[in-house]
Amino acid sequence: xxxxEQPSEVTAVEGAIVQMxxxxxxxxxxxxxxxxxxxxxxxxxxxxxxxxxxxxxxRFSSFLSRSDSYGYLLLQELQMKxxxxxxxxxxxxxxxxIFGAGTRLFVKA
Amino acid sequence: xxxxxxxxxxxxxxxxxxxxxxxxxxxxxxxxxWYRQDPGMGLxxxxxxxxxxxxxxxxxxxxxxxxxxxxxxxxxxxxxxxPSQTSVYFCASSVPQxxxxxxxxxxxTQLSVL
Numbered sequence: 018x019x020x021x022e023q024p025s026e027v028t029a030v031e032g033a034i035v036q037m038x039x040x041x042x043x044x045x046x047x048x049x050x051x052x053x054x055x056x057x058x059x060x061x062x063x064x065x066x067x068x069x070x071x072x073x074x075x076r077f078s079s080f081l082s083r084s085d086s087y088g089y090l091l092l093q094e095l096q097m098k099x100x101x102x103x104x105x106x107x108x109x110x111x112x113x114x115i116f117g118a119g120t121r122l123f124v125k126a
Numbered sequence: 127x128x129x130x131x132x133x134x135x136x137x138x139x140x141x142x143x144x145x146x147x148x149x150x151x152x153x154x155x156x157x158x159x160w161y162r163q164d165p166g167m168g169l170x171x172x173x174x175x176x177x178x179x180x181x182x183x184x185x186x187x188x189x190x191x192x193x194x195x196x197x198x199x200x201x202x203x204x205x206x207x208x209p210s211q212t213s214v215y216f217c218a219s220s221v222p223q224x225x226x227x228x229x230x231x232x233x234x235t236q237l238s239v240l
Contacts, residue, residue, distance in 0.1 A: 048226035067225035
């Protein structure tokens with residue numbers, strides 16, 4: 018079967034850095050994406066990696082290691098508004114994107 | 127731009143009732159999707175439509191049908207609702223972003239089947 022594993026929740030302090038991990042086992046792999054979802058809201062696209070390495074977009078960075086089937090999302094200078102759920106997603110081919118169960122991030126003052 | 131619009135936002139059904147969830151996008155995207163989201167399980171793909179005139183099954187298609195009415199609209203139908211279909215349903219459209227599809231989601235439909 019296909020699976021994406023994420024820690025269920027993580028807590029961090031405002032201003033700190035937090036890393037959220039994702040390991041995947043899929044029949045195909047074309048890229049790893051990250052989405053943010055606030056409570057009661059819709060998921061929104063944050064970033065993606067198709068090749069190994071680090072991609073940076075402002076306070077957000079995403080990393081991929083295809084040989085380890087592993088990626089992470091790094092959030093710097095945490096703000097209260099970053100409290101949300103974060104989902105990794107794998108494009109397995111064509112138009113199929115499958116999602117992990119998500120990591121709920123709690124940011125404390 | 128409204129983006130992706132779903133109706134209704136909330137719906138309560140009785141077991142074996144039928145209903146259609148409507149979705150429309152105004153971004154001129156070719157591809158559209160229906161996902162369901164259950165607590166602790168993330169988003170699961172029900173059906174997708176790569177382009178107007180085509181539809182394909184996703185991970186959990188049983189109990190659902192879809193219609194790609196035109197480029198803008200993609201509907202999801204439950205013919206005989208079951209309590210197991212209680213969920214939040216998201217419609218999405220996408221554009222290519224490198225090797226992946228960048229998904230744009232609607233605000234969701236919370237469906238309860240009693």
